[in-house]
Amino acid sequence: MPNSNVLIIESNGTRADIITSAMQFMGFFPQRWDASLPTDSMTHDWRAVYIGGIEDETLCDQLLASLEVPVEQLLVLVGSDSPQLERLTKGGSSHAAQIEVLDFPLRYERLAEAMRRAPTLRTQSNPAPLRLVGNSTAMGRVNALIRQVSPFDSSVLVLGESGTGKEMVARAIHDCSPRRDKPFVAINCGAIPAELLESELFGHEKGAFTGAISTRKGRFEMAEGGTLFLDEIGDMSLPMQVKLLRVLQERMYERVGSNRTQRCDVRIIAATHRNLEVATAEGRFREDLYYRLSVFPLEMPSLREHLDDMPELITEFNQRLQRRGLNSVRFSGSAMQSLRQHNWPGNVRELSNLVERLAILYPNSEVRASDLPEKYRGTQPIEETGGSVVRAMLDGQSKTAPAHNRHLMDAEVLLPEGGVDLKDHLADIEVGLIRQALDITDGVVAHAAKLLHMQRTTLVEKLRKYGLQSACRSNDPAAESGTAVA
Numbered sequence: 001m002p003n004s005n006v007l008i009i010e011s012n013g014t015r016a017d018i019i020t021s022a023m024q025f026m027g028f029f030p031q032r033w034d035a036s037l038p039t040d041s042m043t044h045d046w047r048a049v050y051i052g053g054i055e056d057e058t059l060c061d062q063l064l065a066s067l068e069v070p071v072e073q074l075l076v077l078v079g080s081d082s083p084q085l086e087r088l089t090k091g092g093s094s095h096a097a098q099i100e101v102l103d104f105p106l107r108y109e110r111l112a113e114a115m116r117r118a119p120t121l122r123t124q125s126n127p128a129p130l131r132l133v134g135n136s137t138a139m140g141r142v143n144a145l146i147r148q149v150s151p152f153d154s155s156v157l158v159l160g161e162s163g164t165g166k167e168m169v170a171r172a173i174h175d176c177s178p179r180r181d182k183p184f185v186a187i188n189c190g191a192i193p194a195e196l197l198e199s200e201l202f203g204h205e206k207g208a209f210t211g212a213i214s215t216r217k218g219r220f221e222m223a224e225g226g227t228l229f230l231d232e233i234g235d236m237s238l239p240m241q242v243k244l245l246r247v248l249q250e251r252m253y254e255r256v257g258s259n260r261t262q263r264c265d266v267r268i269i270a271a272t273h274r275n276l277e278v279a280t281a282e283g284r285f286r287e288d289l290y291y292r293l294s295v296f297p298l299e300m301p302s303l304r305e306h307l308d309d310m311p312e313l314i315t316e317f318n319q320r321l322q323r324r325g326l327n328s329v330r331f332s333g334s335a336m337q338s339l340r341q342h343n344w345p346g347n348v349r350e351l352s353n354l355v356e357r358l359a360i361l362y363p364n365s366e367v368r369a370s371d372l373p374e375k376y377r378g379t380q381p382i383e384e385t386g387g388s389v390v391r392a393m394l395d396g397q398s399k400t401a402p403a404h405n406r407h408l409m410d411a412e413v414l415l416p417e418g419g420v421d422l423k424d425h426l427a428d429i430e431v432g433l434i435r436q437a438l439d440i441t442d443g444v445v446a447h448a449a450k451l452l453h454m455q456r457t458t459l460v461e462k463l464r465k466y467g468l469q470s471a472c473r474s475n476d477p478a479a480e481s482g483t484a485v486a
């Protein structure tokens with residue numbers, strides 16, 4: 001299995017089956033170790049190894065060594081009754097990196113939590129890293145700042161609305177820095193309950209608190225030599241802020257339950273969508289910590305401020321979909337015009353989600369303005385005016401459009417600032433009006449044709465051209481593709 005990323009070393013067949021299925025369910029690619037496998041068939045993109053019933057210490061160490069993954073990049077899961085448990089958790093094995101102990105019967109949530117601790121691998125076989133896209137002036141400024149700050153160890157504070165790419169920037173800084181071959185570890189300070197955050201950040205000793213069944217490394221230790229990304233720092237509790245400040249000042253910390261002080265060499269990049277100056281003024285964020293973190297502030301533009309990057313961002317998201325084996329999607333000129341008018345409160349993440357949604361609805365096809373979900377259709381004057389005229393006609397039960405209303409339609413057509421692809425735009429209007437006519441006439445093609453002042457046969461042709469047969473009544477012959485209707 002060339003894509004295997006979790007190695008299962010377990011002599012008990014039932015146990016091996018359980019772990020393998022759970023890993024597959026979580027989207028990993030487990031491979032069961034088999035003594036008959038040549039060792040070189042096992043050099044893959046390993047992320048974790050499960051060690052269960054294996055008696056032979058030397059073989060266990062040899063297997064770990066053969067994985068060819070730097071120790072700090074490997075999660076070692078050990079069965080609580082494994083013959084290797086004591087040796088591994090006491091640090092007797094020179095290979096053990098991050099260790100998680102699993103009890104049986106296995107609980108899915110426990111396994112999922114343990115797997116979330118698997119450090120991101122940075123091996124040559126890793127999938128292509130995500131690209132930070134953008135040639136606009138605003139993104140050009142961001143890229144220049146990334147290049148300027150990367151070579152140094154200064155703390156960076158990335159500010160900006162949700163979904164603007166703050167985490168991507170943090171990764172980009174790490175990837176351009178001399179620490180690039182060391183781990184990049186991210187933690188969302190807002191998502192972890194305050195009482196657990198300390199042990200998440202600094203680790204804990206076995207027995208430090210109820211549930212601390214084994215010694216565990218914290219994120220600082222996992223990021224040693226590399227970069228620690230503290231997301232949503234503005235949500236950190238005040239007592240935790242004090243502890244973090246001490247690490248930033250002294251570069252030292254203790255695991256929870258230990259009085260042994262550990263030194264750390266970690267670059268800090270923090271991010272928040274909150275206004276930390278206001279939080280500081282209101283006493284919710286320590287001023288001294290704020291100044292420590294914001295040595296180099298980097299403000300991310302909202303998507304509204306770099307709309308020119310939208311085509312390139314869409315191309316990037318399509319490529320990401322294709323890498324996941326999904327379809328891509330195209331946008332017509334008028335659909336792009338509509339998207340430019342949207343406010344994008346969720347920023348680039350919202351755009352990425354929209355592209356994925358439309359790629360599922362319109363696989364490998366072109367999305368027109370009228371196909372967009374309603375809130376993205378913007379204020380395309382032509383379509384909206386057309387729609388309101390037809391609705392007004394029907395509200396008044398009139399079958400013909402008064403001349404002054406037609407004039408009103410013409411009067412409200414405004415040429416967008418950047419010009420318009422006229423053919424495309426007119427097709428959009430046509431599709432929009434046909435859809436509305438069918439809607440109003442309950443899909444009866446003859447009635448819709450009358451409303452549109454055209455021959456029924458002409459409308460049937462258009463329905464075929466635009467693939468709108470499904471909008472007709474199912475017993476209307478026009479609904480059947482390829483049916484010639486006189």
Ligand SMILES: Nc1ncnc2c1ncn2[C@@H]1O[C@H](COP(=O)(O)OP(=O)(O)OP(=O)(O)O)[C@@H](O)[C@H]1O
Binds near residue numbers: 130132162231316352
């Ligand atoms: N310039 C960009 N180029 C390519 N992808 C981007 C860019 N900016 C954001 N993205 C994508 O948008 C999504 C959100 O980005 P990211 O998680 O970095 O945002 P964030 O600001 O950290 O969000 P939050 O504040 O919610 O944590 C991700 O899928 C990311 O890959």
